[in-house]
Amino acid sequence: MRAWLMDSYDGVGNLRMDEVPDPQPAPGQVVIKMLYAALNPADAFLAQAQYPAKPKLPHVLGRDGVGEIVVLGTGVEKLKVGDVVGILRGNTGVESWGTLAEKTAVDAARVIHIPDGWSLEELAGAPLVFLTAWQALTQWSDPPAPPPAGSVLLITGASGGVGTASVMLGKSMGLTVVGLSRSAEKAEQLKKLGADFVFDPSEKRMRKLLLAAIAPKRVDIVVDTIGGTLFNEVIGTLGYAGRISVVGRSAGPVPEFNTATLFFRRNRIGGVTVADYSQKDAKAGWEEIVARLNALGKRPVVDRVFPFLAVKDAFARLAQGPMGKVLVKVIA
Secondary structure (H helix, E strand, C coil), X not given: CEEEEECCCCCHHHCEXXXXXXXXXXXXXXXXXXXXXXXXXXXXXXXXXXXXXXXCXXXXXXXXXXXXXXXXXXXXXXXXXXXXXXXXXXXXXXXXXXXXXXXXXXXXHHEEECCCCCCHHHHHCHHHHHHHHHHHHHCCCCCXXXXXXXXXXXXXXXXXXXXXXXXXXXXXXXXXXXXXXXXXXXXXXXXXXXXXXXXXXXXXXXXXXXHHHHCCCCEEEEEECCCCCHHHHHHCCEEEEEEEEECCCCCCCCCCCCHHXXXXXXXXXXXXXXXXXXXHHHHXXXXXXXXXXXXXXXXXXXXXXXXXXXXXXXXXXXXXXXXXXXXXXXXX
């Protein structure tokens, strides 16, 4: 089979396509013939050694995707050859070879069927970003639960995969949803997804305009996907007991962070990692996500689909800042 191999930690620009042996399933695994694979910023970070996992090389990236089961490992039940499935969460593309290959072996417990009414493309890139958004929104209570209806949600990098997922899930929870995007075109698309307000973070008066729009309230919870210099501005929008769920750092480190800004409103900052979800919790979260999207009449957003030979172009599009998910069509 063909696969995109990562031979070093020098970035996705050095991936190469080559022929490799077909994967063989371990007990409890299935082999999936990939139809669509999805890209995530974490793939690019892993390829630059900016991720905790350091898999043995060569490695195949790709955590999300949809494909057809072609081989069953021993002990696999409730699945059959020919089933078309997605990949929920696990070591795929992290410790084990991922979805940027014509076939991949996946734990059977980690696969999910296509929700009724969803397309293959919609499922291909949804699980990781939606579970990430779900954790970001629900992690501030014990047990985890959505914020109270009427809370104000702010999303940085709102047009990305986690961003669009957070917009839709936030709307399903009855939150006032505020997105940040530098693109006027994307701002209109975000409003169609459910955002109540969208502001340009490069606008010097952004914080003042945002606070005026939601007055007399302030921001209750933030899903921050980018970090960078904007982080301090985001802290300035928080109300009492406001929380920031940190998902990504595509804009780089936060400069000169003054911890005193957290004191008097008792603000909190917490990291997000879907790897913490047990198999049971991941499936329960996914079922809740699907139900909420169906109730809203919304679906995961796909930005563009690239051919398998154009994986490097697909990563370039991801770096540009897509509207939703970037997919790769593996097998036509």
